[in-house]
Amino acid sequence: xxxxxxxxxxxxxxxxxxxxxxxxxxxxxxxxxxxxxxxxxxxxxxxxxxxxxxxxxxxxxxxxxxxxxxxxxxxxxxxxxxxxxxxxxxxxxxxxxxxxxxxxxxxxxxxxxxxxxxxxxxxxxxxxxxxxxxxxxxxxxxxxxxxxxxxxxxxxxxxxxxxxxxxxxxxxxxxxxxxxxxxxxxxxxxxxxxxxxxxxxxxxxxxxxxxxxxxxxxxxxxxxxxxxxxxxxxxxxxxxxxxxxxxxxxxxxxxxxxxxxxxxxxxxxxxxxxxxxxxxxxxxxxxxxxxxxxxxxxxxxxxxxxxxxxxxxxxxxxxxxxxxxxxxxxxxxxxxxxxxxxxxxxxxxxxxxxxxxxxxxxxxxxxxxxxxxxxxxxxxxxxxxxxxxxxxxxxxxxxxxxxxxxxxxxxxxxxxx
Amino acid sequence: xxxxxxxxxxxxxxxxxxxxxxxxxxxxxxxxxxxxxxxxxxxxxxxxxxxxxxxxxxxxxxxxxxxxxxxxxxxxxxxxxxxxxxxxxxxxxxxxxxxxxxxxxxxxxxxxxxxxxxxxxxxxxxxxxxxxxxxxxxxxxxxxxxxxxxxxxxxxxxxxxxxxxxxxxxxx
Numbered sequence: 001x002x003x004x005x006x007x008x009x010x011x012x013x014x015x016x017x018x019x020x021x022x023x024x025x026x027x028x029x030x031x032x033x034x035x036x037x038x039x040x041x042x043x044x045x046x047x048x049x050x051x052x053x054x055x056x057x058x059x060x061x062x063x064x065x066x067x068x069x070x071x072x073x074x075x076x077x078x079x080x081x082x083x084x085x086x087x088x089x090x091x092x093x094x095x096x097x098x099x100x101x102x103x104x105x106x107x108x109x110x111x112x113x114x115x116x117x118x119x120x121x122x123x124x125x126x127x128x129x130x131x132x133x134x135x136x137x138x139x140x141x142x143x144x145x146x147x148x149x150x151x152x153x154x155x156x157x158x159x160x161x162x163x164x165x166x167x168x169x170x171x172x173x174x175x176x177x178x179x180x181x182x183x184x185x186x187x188x189x190x191x192x193x194x195x196x197x198x199x200x201x202x203x204x205x206x207x208x209x210x211x212x213x214x215x216x217x218x219x220x221x222x223x224x225x226x227x228x229x230x231x232x233x234x235x236x237x238x239x240x241x242x243x244x245x246x247x248x249x250x251x252x253x254x255x256x257x258x259x260x261x262x263x264x265x266x267x268x269x270x271x272x273x274x275x276x277x278x279x280x281x282x283x284x285x286x287x288x289x290x291x292x293x294x295x296x297x298x299x300x301x302x303x304x305x306x307x308x309x310x311x312x313x314x315x316x317x318x319x320x321x322x323x324x325x326x327x328x329x330x331x332x333x334x335x336x337x338x339x340x341x342x343x344x345x346x347x348x349x350x351x352x353x354x355x356x357x358x359x360x361x362x363x364x365x366x367x368x369x370x371x372x373x374x375x376x377x378x379x380x381x382x383x384x385x386x387x388x389x390x391x392x393x394x395x396x397x398x399x400x401x402x403x404x405x406x407x408x409x410x411x412x413x414x415x416x417x
Numbered sequence: 418x419x420x421x422x423x424x425x426x427x428x429x430x431x432x433x434x435x436x437x438x439x440x441x442x443x444x445x446x447x448x449x450x451x452x453x454x455x456x457x458x459x460x461x462x463x464x465x466x467x468x469x470x471x472x473x474x475x476x477x478x479x480x481x482x483x484x485x486x487x488x489x490x491x492x493x494x495x496x497x498x499x500x501x502x503x504x505x506x507x508x509x510x511x512x513x514x515x516x517x518x519x520x521x522x523x524x525x526x527x528x529x530x531x532x533x534x535x536x537x538x539x540x541x542x543x544x545x546x547x548x549x550x551x552x553x554x555x556x557x558x559x560x561x562x563x564x565x566x567x568x569x570x571x572x573x574x575x576x577x578x579x580x581x582x583x584x585x586x587x588x589x
Binding site for chain 1: 428439440442444445448450452453455459467468488489491493494496497500515517518519522523526527553570572581582583586
C-alpha cells in the first residue's frame with residue numbers, strides 16, 4: 001500500500017516507515033516560538049535545558065508577531081526575556097518589525113515542500129499550503145524541540161477531498177475555505193490530515209494556498225495539505241521530484257467530493273468559523289469596522305487586491321478600516337508600488353506588519369455590539385474584542401467597508417469611482 | 418502530584434442548556450488577555466473565565482475536581498495556559514467526548530490526565546457526582562453507571578507516569 005503526503009514526510013523525518021496511527025519521533029527542520037508562548041519556552045529551557053538547551057541554532061528561531069511592538073508591560077517583558085535568551089545562545093530573532101512567523105518561514109524559503117516546522121502558533125499548519133508539514137504546539141513541546149530537535153507525533157489518518165469545478169468570478173480562496181467549513185463543520189475532520197485535489201487546487205497561487213490551508217485549524221484538522229502545483233514549485237524554484245506527493249495507491253480514511261463550481265462569496269457569522277452562509281443573506285447588517293490582514297489574508301496578493309478595489313473609493317462614514325500586511329517584505333512591496341497610498345486615501349489605517357486583529361490589541365479591539373468584518377480566521381466570542389466578528393475574503397471586506405454594510409465585491413462594482 | 422491510574426473526585430459537568438458543552442475553545446478556557454502570565458500558579462484564577470455560565474469556576478472549583486465536557490474541547494490556539502490553569506487549581510483530569518488536537522498534545526506533554534469518551538450521552542453523569550476515572554481502561558463510573566471510552570495511549574501513559582515530557586525524556 002502506498003503512502004499519503006503526511007506519511008511520507010513523517011517517514012523521511014523519522015527513519016521509520018510511518019503509517020497512520022503509528023507514534024513516531026519526528027525530526028524538525030524549523031523549530032520556532034513566537035512572542036506569546038516564547039517566554040514560557042525560555043522558562044522551560046532554563047528549568048530543564050541544562051547546559052545545552054539548543055540542539056541546532058541554525059534551525060531554531062523566534063518570531064515576534066502577536067503583540068508588536070509590545071503594548072503592555074508584561075508582553076514587553078516577555079519579548080525582552082526572549083531577546084536576552086536568544087543573544088546568550090546566538091539564536092535568530094525575527095523581531096517586532098518582521099511580521100507573521102509562519103509567513104516568514106515560507107517567504108524566506110526555510111519551509112520548502114516536504115520539510116517539517118513546529119512553533120507556538122496554532123496556524124503553523126499553514127505549511128500544508130506548500131506541501132510541507134507544520135504544527136502549532138504548546139510551550140512544553142516546543143522547548144523539547146529546541147533542546148532535542150525532535151517531537152513525538154501520532155501519524156494522522158488522511159482524508160482526501162476533491163474540490164470539483166471552478167468558483168464564480170470574484171470568489172476567492174477564503175470563500176473556498178469557508179465552503180469547506182460549511183460542509184465539514186469544525187470537528188468532522190478533527191485530528192485528520194486532509195489532502196486537497198481538483199482543478200482549483202491545481203491553478204491556485206501560492207497566496208491562495210496559504211489562505212486556504214490556514215483555515216485547516218478551524219476545520220479541526222491537523223493539517224490541510226495541498227500537493228505543490230506549478231506556482232508553488234516555481235516559488236521555491238524546485239522540480240516535482242524535489243517535492244512530496246501521495247502515492248496513487250495511498251490509503252485514505254475517507255474520500256469526499258465537494259462541488260465548488262460557480263461558488264459565490266461566503267461569510268462566517270459569529271460566533272463560529274463554521275457558521276457559514278452566502279454574503280448576500282447578510283446585506284442588512286450595518287458594519288462598524290473592517291480588518292484586512294492576518295495569516296489568512298495578509299499577503300501581497302491580498303493587499304494588492306484590496307488596494308485595487310479601494311483605489312478612487314472611500315470608506316463609508318463612521319466605518320474603521322484597519323489594514324495590516326503580514327510581513328515587512330509585503331509592506332515593502334506595497335510601499336514601492338504605491339498601493340499603500342490607495343488604501344490610505346480611501347480612509348484606511350495601516351499598521352506595521354504582524355498578526356493584527358487576531359492578537360489582543362495590535363490594531364485595536366472591538367467594543368460591545370460593534371460589528372466587524374474581518375479577513376482573519378476566528379470569530380469566537382471574545383476573540384477580537386467584545387463585538388461580533390464576521391469572517392470573509394478581501395472583496396467582501398472592502399465592499400463592506402465602502403458600503404457600510406455587509407456586501408459582496410459584486411455590489412462594489414456598482415459604486416462609482 | 419500523584420501518578421495514580423485510578424482517580425476519584427467530584428465531577429464538574431459543563432453544560433450548555435441540556436447538552437454537554439461542545440466546542441469550548443481556548444479563549445473560553447483561558448482568555449488571550451491573560452497570556453502574558455508565565456507562572457502556572459497564577460493561571461488558575463482565569464480558568465473558564467470566558468465561558469458562559471462558568472465564569473466563577475475558579476472560585477468554586479476544589480482541588481481534586483474532575484471536568485466533563487462535550488466535543489472538541491480546547492479547539493483554537495496552542496496556548497499551554499489552557500491546560501496549566503486547571504492544574505493550578507488542582508483539577509485532576511479533564512474528560513471530553515473529543516479534544517482539539519493541540520490541546521490533547523499539550524495535556525499529554527505536561528503530564529495532565531485527559532480521557533476521551535466518544536459518544537458519551539449528555540445526561541448520564543450529573544453535576545458533582547463523585548466519580549471514579551480509570552485511565553488504564555478508559556472508564557468513567559459512579560457506582561452502577563459507567564461509560565467506556567478510549568484507554569490512555571502508551572505515549573500518554575509513559576509521559577503521565579514520568580510526570581511530563583522532560584521528565585520522560587530523562588528516563589529514555
